[in-house]
Amino acid sequence: MTDLSPRRLPDPEEAAKLSTPLTSRGAMTSSAQPPKKAGFADGLYARYVKPYPRLVSGTFRRFKWITLFVLLGIYYLAPFLRWDRGPGAPDQAILIDMPARRAYFFFIEIWPQEVYYLTGILIVAAIVLFAATSLFGRVWCGFACFQTVWTDLFLWVEAKIEGDRTARMQLDRAPWTVAKLGKKIVKHLTFILIGFFTGGAWVMYFNDAPTVIGELATFSAGPWTTTFFFLFTFTTYIMAGWAREQACIYMCPYARFQGAMLDEDSLIITYEAWRGEPRAPVAKGQTDFAGRGHCVDCRACVQVCPTGIDIRKGSQLECINCGLCVDACNAVMDRFKLPRGLIRYDSIAAQAARAAKRPGKTRFLRPRTFIYALVLAAVGGVMIASLATRDRLGLNVIHERSPLFVRLSDGSVRNSYTLKTLNMLRQERRLEFAVEGIAPSQVTIVGQEAEGARAKLVVGADRVGEFRLFLTLPADRVPKGSAPITLRITDPQTGEEARARDIFAGPER
Numbered sequence: 001m002t003d004l005s006p007r008r009l010p011d012p013e014e015a016a017k018l019s020t021p022l023t024s025r026g027a028m029t030s031s032a033q034p035p036k037k038a039g040f041a042d043g044l045y046a047r048y049v050k051p052y053p054r055l056v057s058g059t060f061r062r063f064k065w066i067t068l069f070v071l072l073g074i075y076y077l078a079p080f081l082r083w084d085r086g087p088g089a090p091d092q093a094i095l096i097d098m099p100a101r102r103a104y105f106f107f108i109e110i111w112p113q114e115v116y117y118l119t120g121i122l123i124v125a126a127i128v129l130f131a132a133t134s135l136f137g138r139v140w141c142g143f144a145c146f147q148t149v150w151t152d153l154f155l156w157v158e159a160k161i162e163g164d165r166t167a168r169m170q171l172d173r174a175p176w177t178v179a180k181l182g183k184k185i186v187k188h189l190t191f192i193l194i195g196f197f198t199g200g201a202w203v204m205y206f207n208d209a210p211t212v213i214g215e216l217a218t219f220s221a222g223p224w225t226t227t228f229f230f231l232f233t234f235t236t237y238i239m240a241g242w243a244r245e246q247a248c249i250y251m252c253p254y255a256r257f258q259g260a261m262l263d264e265d266s267l268i269i270t271y272e273a274w275r276g277e278p279r280a281p282v283a284k285g286q287t288d289f290a291g292r293g294h295c296v297d298c299r300a301c302v303q304v305c306p307t308g309i310d311i312r313k314g315s316q317l318e319c320i321n322c323g324l325c326v327d328a329c330n331a332v333m334d335r336f337k338l339p340r341g342l343i344r345y346d347s348i349a350a351q352a353a354r355a356a357k358r359p360g361k362t363r364f365l366r367p368r369t370f371i372y373a374l375v376l377a378a379v380g381g382v383m384i385a386s387l388a389t390r391d392r393l394g395l396n397v398i399h400e401r402s403p404l405f406v407r408l409s410d411g412s413v414r415n416s417y418t419l420k421t422l423n424m425l426r427q428e429r430r431l432e433f434a435v436e437g438i439a440p441s442q443v444t445i446v447g448q449e450a451e452g453a454r455a456k457l458v459v460g461a462d463r464v465g466e467f468r469l470f471l472t473l474p475a476d477r478v479p480k481g482s483a484p485i486t487l488r489i490t491d492p493q494t495g496e497e498a499r500a501r502d503i504f505a506g507p508e509r
């Protein structure tokens with residue numbers, strides 16, 4: 001059964017190794033200090049024990065390196081991709097241009113009026129995440145989440161500078177010396193440098209990348225760019241350098257509700273207790289495992305875990321499904337010539353079948369995966385269809401309220417409106433204007449060509465146009481009260497048209 005309660009209990013092995021008590025961040029207090037009395041807070045919360053994950057190699061580790069390089073490569077390099085959109089348009093492939101209120105993604109250009117596409121993309125991403133979790137467990141957490149990816153990178157940097165697990169534990173316990181201070185300074189400066197790259201890449205998604213580099217290098221970036229650059233540098237440093245697994249355990253809401261997406265056929269990291277127990281250390285030269293479990297209680301699986309848990313206690317909220325414990329345990333199994341997979345990436349259903357020595361395997365096709373696939377196909381289909389057929393011409397109308405109408409000296413009645421046209425093409429358009437529902441004797445659009453009831457509008461390329469419109473009806477055609485009308489603009493070259501509804505107001509009789 002999945003235990004979803006957050007627990008960060010001290011690792012008994014670490015507790016035994018450390019002869020002096022730990023502070024709240026895991027650093028040692030002086031052994032000369034008297035042991036701290038348990039306070040009120042100590043009774044409520046387990047003390048934080050910092051994990052010191054050991055480096056490991058194996059299939060999951062390799063896969064994590066590949067995803068790390070691919071994802072970081074995309075994140076850092078994508079702002080430099082170019083996409084030709086014609087003269088006057090930004091040539092950055094992925095860009096959120098806040099001043100111009102546009103978002104560009106290769107050939108797709110999103111206007112503020114189309115922000116629902118971004119909502120649609122978020123919905124599709126959420127369904128993909130739910131489907132992936134239902135099928136493969138917390139693969140997002142273990143391999144692709146930005147917290148995991150940057151923490152992984154920072155842990156690697158830390159291991160390269162301070163050494164692997166034991167060396168880091170010893171360094172943190174050792175008194176402050178010049179060598180220790182030097183290592184800590186180099187490590188934190190490297191973290192901050194990675195933070196600079198991360199913050200720099202982030203602001204490049206909102207500004208032209210080469211321009212931003214020049215501005216940051218010459219300290220001439222604007223206040224927003226500078227603020228977000230330092231904000232993302234700082235959050236990268238804090239989240240991956242300090243918060244690490246605590247972000248997953250205490251801050252991430254997804255860790256809390258992902259249990260609802262898992263069932264007995266979801267792939268998760270599991271320990272085969274039926275095969276591993278009773279666990280016991282191996283005596284020197286022992287090769288016979290009859291009458292005992294295959295777990296040699298070496299704690300290699302705990303030592304490599306980035307969240308510091310013992311997967312042998314069962315599935316836990318803290319487990320991000322990274323699979324590093326599988327790599328560690330497989331290496332131990334190889335050493336003792338035991339079958340691999342004591343800790344494995346498997347479903348509870350398949351594991352239960354193996355434990356009972358009956359046939360049984362993971363079912364990937366099941367009602368919930370069908371439902372996710374259907375919802376995904378429906379939402380994705382609607383998104384693609386609406387993107388492919390969306391209008392690049394728009395019209396809005398605002399009726400003048402004060403006064404609602406004006407009676408002219410010849411008895412005719414005039415209404416005035418503000419027209420807002422939306423030309424999403426990168427070329428000027430000459431549009432034909434028409435009114436349906438009434439037959440005006442005169443259409444006037446200020447600054448535009450008009451003849452009797454017909455008018456033409458010239459709208460600039462890639463912009464919202466605003467025009468003042470007057471409609472005049474002769475006295476004998478003036479409606480009583482108001483009459484519904486439809487205003488229409490048509491591009492004779494492309495055949496596109498846009499409509500807006502309003503009223504023509506006359507006096508009550």
Ligand code: SF4
Pocket residue numbers: 269301304305306307308309310311318319320321322323324325326
């Ligand atoms: S228990 Fe294993 S899979 Fe889970 S977080 Fe720890 S190392 Fe990763």
Ligand code: SF4
Pocket residue numbers: 276294295296297298299300301302312328329332342343
């Ligand atoms: S790595 Fe394998 S053998 Fe060692 S303690 Fe963990 S489960 Fe047992």
